Amino acid sequence: MGNPSSQGQNDTLTVRDNRTGKVYTIPISDNAIPATAFKDIRAPAKKGEREENETEKGLRVADKGFLNTAVISSEITYIDGEAGILRYRGYPIEQLAVHSSFLETAYLLIYGALPSRKQYNIFETEVMQHSMTHADAEVLFRAFRYDAHPMSILTSAFASLGSMYAEANPSLQGQNLYTKGDAASIAAMDKQIYRLIGKATTLAAMAYRIRQGRDFVVPPAGLSYTGSFLYQMDHLGEEDYVPSPVLEKALDVLFLLHADHELNASCTTVLQTASSLVDPYSAISAGCASLYGPLHGGANEAVIRMLISIGSPDNVPAFVEQVKKREKVLSGFGHRVYKTSDPRSFIVRKTADEVFKVTGKDELLETAMRLHDVAMSDEYFIKRKLAPNVDFCGLIYRAMGFPLDFFPVLFAVPRVVGWLAHWRQMMLQPGGVKIWRPRQIYVGPTKRDYIPIDSRVPVEGLKRTPTVVQHSGQSKRTMLASYKGKAKL
CATH class of the missing domain: 1.10.230.10 (Cytochrome P450-Terp, domain 2)
Incomplete structure (x- = not known):
């Protein structure tokens, strides 16, 4: 791979380095070439060239924003942006939206096939039985300000789950907790999947109710995934309360549509974080933070x-x-x-x-x-x-009455499924998990010597000087006061 060659072959890419005259043959597999092959394309550094270019160590591939870089092989979601195609495990999204449900589609995304009735019943039962949260979660939620953004609350809540389940933490149980691929490893993985999908609606409903100044609701028995979610958000003590079936179905369809979307920003964040073999709760929390941004889930x-x-x-x-x-x-x-x-x-x-x-x-x-x-x-x-x-x-x-700042939460809850599907796939991939460590192109200063502070010439400019904050109130008064150890400006 990447060795000099005089001629190309089928299913290969022939590259000529005009700096050296050498020709390289790079294999093409699934219409992709390995970026590491370019490390073999080396040339002597030009006279006066920056050493930071590392020319003699091989070419780097520049791809700002991952516009055309594949970082993993996946069997989960296929998107053709030019043709407007979206398929989950090969099934067109249009068919799933009409015939399937969110939880059935979740099973499909995670396990790779549509379930039998028995398989689905097991999955649904486990997810719904794992919707309860520890009593300590209530303490966490009540620690937030009344006007905290619900996505900030949800992000913190997912992270907090990682502190509650020691058996789910590879740092405590061994780094191959989820990567062995044996029955025990897969069982441990599935239990965390049940917990995260089951608790996603509960945590989201708690984030909603804390903003409303309401007590929390225990997840009910006998309702669907989205029906339970609506119940936990809206029930105020009414007897035999049942959410609107129209709204329940609509939310289920929207959850299905949002369940996965390949390696978007948040999914990539989950995998980047999970590549260090951190617990899945921390990885999902990181994805939630990524989804929060206005260019993505916001x-x-x-x-x-x-x-x-x-x-x-x-x-x-x-x-x-x-x-x-x-x-x-x-x-x-x-x-x-x-x-x-x-x-x-x-x-x-x-x-x-x-x-x-x-x-x-x-x-x-x-x-x-x-x-x-x-x-x-x-x-x-x-x-x-x-x-x-x-x-x-x-x-x-x-139209359903959700506040604006709750919209990203309604995106995050179903997307937990897609994140977990990709996480599970990466944990079980052949060859094990390698930590994601992208390269950079260093364009900063070359080597320079340290200058004592009193001998330095200030570097001015908007991006080169720290902004001075305009203080008021107690902070302003403290700055005007005198005390031992006060910094001199």
């Missing part, structure tokens, strides 16, 4: 805030012009992967119709549809392939 919240800022449908044309002038940010259109319409968006539209029949149409729907029509007929957006994406499901969440 996008559907951003869509609604954008629509609120637009207001009336009559204001859409002016807003679109501001977007084209880069004066405003357009949310809900375009996707890192999909260059045509997101296949999930059509299912979201159908689900929205069902929800609106019982809740009434969201007042922002007309604004959203006008924005869709204007953007889809404008050459600016057509040329850039900015089609509507799934983040418009925020309209459904809003």
Whole structure:
């Protein structure tokens, strides 16, 4: 691999290094080439070249933002962004949304096949029986401020679970706890999967109720996964309380659509973290933190805030012009992967119709549809392939009565399944787990000698000087006071 060769072969890539004249043959497997093969392509350093370039140690592959770098072989999710295709384990998302359920699809993603009735019953029973949380979780939740963002709470709650289950921690039980592939290893892995999926809705409901100033609700028996979730959020003591079946079904469909999406930012974060063989609760917490960002899971919240800022449908044309002038940010259109319409968006539209029949149409729907029509007929957006994406499901969440800052939580809960599917796959992959350690291209200063502080020339500039905070209140008074050890500015 990567050895000099005079001629290419089938299923290989021939590379000529014009610096040395050498020709290299690199194998192509599954339409991919190994990045490590380029380490064999070495050349003498040019006169005066920076030693940090490490030219004599082989080529590095620069790929800012992982635009075209495959870091793992996976059997889980296939996406064709050009054709607008999304498949879980080979099954089109459109078929699963109509015929399957969230928990059945979760089984499919994790174990690789649709379950028999017996297999599904075992899985569903274990997930639902593991929805209870330790009493100490209540203490954690009540420690947060009343106005804390629910995603911050959920991220911390997932991390806290790692401190409750010593048998789930490879640091305590041995680093091959999940990687041996024997019956005991897989059983330990499955138990954590049951716990995380089961407790995801419970923790999310607790994050919701702490914001509402309500007591927590014990997960009920006999309800579906999403029915239990709605019950835990909304039950206030009513006798024989049963959530709306329409909302329950809609949430189940949306959970199914959001269950996995290949190596997006949060899934990559989970695998990056898990590659150190940390416990799965810490890895899921890291993924939750990644999902929190407005370029990822926070996008559907951003869509609604954008629509609120637009207001009336009559204001859409002016807003679109501001977007084209880069004066405003357009949310809900375009996707890192999909260059045509997101296949999930059509299912979201159908689900929205069902929800609106019982809740009434969201007042922002007309604004959203006008924005869709204007953007889809404008050459600016057509040329850039900015089609509507799934983040418009925020309209459904809003119609169902969820607060804006809870939208990312409704994304995180189902995505736990996808994260766990990829985590399980990586733990059991042939050859074991290697810690993810990407390279960098160092462009900073070359070697320089230390200068004593009194001999230095200050380096000025906005990005080179720490910002001075404008203090007020007690902090300001303390800065004006005198005391032993006070720093001199």
